[in-house]
Amino acid sequence: MNLIGISINHKTAPIEIREALHLNRDEIIQLIGKLKEDTFSEGVVISTCNRTEIFVFPKYYSLNIDTAVNTLLNLKPVAGIKKEYFNKFFSCGAVKHLFTVSSGIDSLIVGDSQILGQVKEAFEISEDLNFTGTISKRIFDHSVKVGKRAIKETAIGEGAVTVSYAAVQVVEKIFANLEKKSALVIGAGETAELAAIHLHDKGVGKITITNRTQSKAESLAEKVNGAVIPFTHFKEYIHNFDIIISATSANETILGFEDIRNEMKKRKGNPLVIMDIAVPRDFDPEVKKLDNVFYHDMDSLKIIVDQNIQKRKSEIPKVEEIILEELVNFFSWYNTLEVVPTIKSIREFFDEIRNDELEKIKHKIKDEDFSKIEDMTRRMIGRLLHNPTVKLRELAESGNNIQDITTNTIILKELFGLDKERNNGSDKDMNDEK
Amino acid sequence: MISTLTSLNLIIPFLYLITFSAYLIDFFYENRILINSKRIFLFITLFIHIFYLLLRTIEFDHPPITNKFEIFSVLAFSVSFSYFILELLTDIRRTGTFIIFFSLLFQAASSLFIVNDYVVPEVLRNRLLGLHVISALLGYSGITISAVYGLLFLLLYKNLKANRFGLLFNRMPSLETLEKLSFNSLMIGFVLLTIAIIIGIIWLPTAFPDFRYSDPKLIGTIIIWIVYGAGIASKFAANLYGRKVILFSLFGFVLTMLSLILTSTLANTFHSFY
Known part of the structure; x- marks a missing residue:
């Protein structure tokens, strides 16, 4: 089989190069047009923020693998690009690489399941452009199967691997029914937004946003069906919330030990979870000494993230076994x-x-x-x-x-x-x- | 039938050991096969155990509550059975290790020391005694399970406070769930203990000529009942949450154990017929 695979990814090239070679949907369509011209009969182009991959079947047997690289670079010229930034694969190696990508074990965040959707989407673009055939369809069917099996049969995608998701994971270890809980998100930046979305996805009953810039708070509240309280007054309402996630860019603490102690009296000892994911911290860390106050900052949440990444890495051999099984299945069909x-x-x-x-x-x-x-x-x-x-x-x-x-x-x-x-x-x- | 009973008596602790091991392995290694099959092990163990208890009742013509080691066996069964029901109702599967361990201990002690040829006082063949003892045993099972969940709550609480995200963090349900499990088990245990006390107070004076209300065991049980009752009432009245309730439950459990040990070994009580 003469499948050619070209890959530039987080392991082979610096981020500037990856960014420069990132292709949007229109550019992928354009590249496929060029590849068709350049003697390729079928193939798929996958491009995410961390990788650009080209898998193509040449029309003729004797073809220089670099043709595919040159076609890409002609479309997206990048200054300072080096040959070694590209990994090149052929035949079984190319199929194995595609399976590895689909499984998520080659991703920057091991076990990232988004890549599977991106592989499917890439194949659909090729199909729409009549750039697929029986073999490429079969290869991509198997690669999707690899991704699904990896998620289902191993723990490669389990556990939080971002700080904001780890915060939500800790919240779930304290409260049983998040529908009955209310959360306050302090800040409306990227981290706060991610945390608010995770809380919303987990079904937290009521989400309230507060931020120095009211309009940003309103915009985030709209995304998570939440409410807004003015930043100047939010301290008066702390006792109403079971979960507080704080991610502001304030230079000093915005809530001290006494503030929380007083609020806990009003809460009659009901537990309060504080996720301080701001740097520098928004809360006085001494609050963790209070009964039924669960305070976690970046460092403590990072422990969970590191543990989960380690756990995911330990699942790689199981995923590799799945890849091998699907390679055998595919080539059993192919050999016939x-x-x-x-x-x-x-x-x-x-x-x-x-x-x-x-x-x-x-x-x-x-x-x-x-x-x-x-x-x-x-x-x-x-x-x-x-x-x-x-x-x-x-x-x-x-x-x-x-x-x-x-x-x-x-x-x-x-x-x-x-x-x-x-x-x-x-x-x-x-x-x-x- | 005696030979069957002897064989079952030897087999049952091993069944508990196998079930306990299955739960333990799954707790440490998250085994995909054991997560479902361990429940089957527990079911088989309980099925054989209840068969053994029934067989014993038929063979000796009285419920198996007439000596310490028969009671241990019933206690082993009721603890695991209560857990089995809880697991089915809540689908929380990774706490069994800590509860089945108690059944294993009770059953091992029972199997080692139980005897078949002994004289049963006529008073112990009474049906009301059966109800009294069984409701008391189920009550004790309830408060034992409550204490186990309470202990797990405290461990998870401490781990969360100290940023330790190890095995307990990964395997345990939420603190709120553990508290609920602990409190619900305690409530069931308390109700059953109340029933046992009521039956006891009605029936004991007629059955035992030397019955007296100043009996140490009776006083001990009443104190335990008052402690638990006060705890439950304050939980509802003051809307107490978490650690305080759990500490209360654990205090009650320690008090119960002390009371049982002291009244069974040291005190002079009409209850000491085993």
């Missing part, structure tokens, strides 16, 4: 395709001999006799090839005994010198056939 061109070649080979011999006697006998001999030789070849053709087809259709299929096709090719006969563009023919 070998018999189709073999059958075609052997029939052509016999027909050529028949035609040669018929040509020799064509002018030496009557037309009526020639016609009879022509029929007779056609039937003879048909009967001679019937059994081997049926047997090979049966083996191929059963999908089993890959070894038998390979052995039989090799013997046939060797016996009749089929490889020599069909030396030019054999893979092209094979692809056309499939």
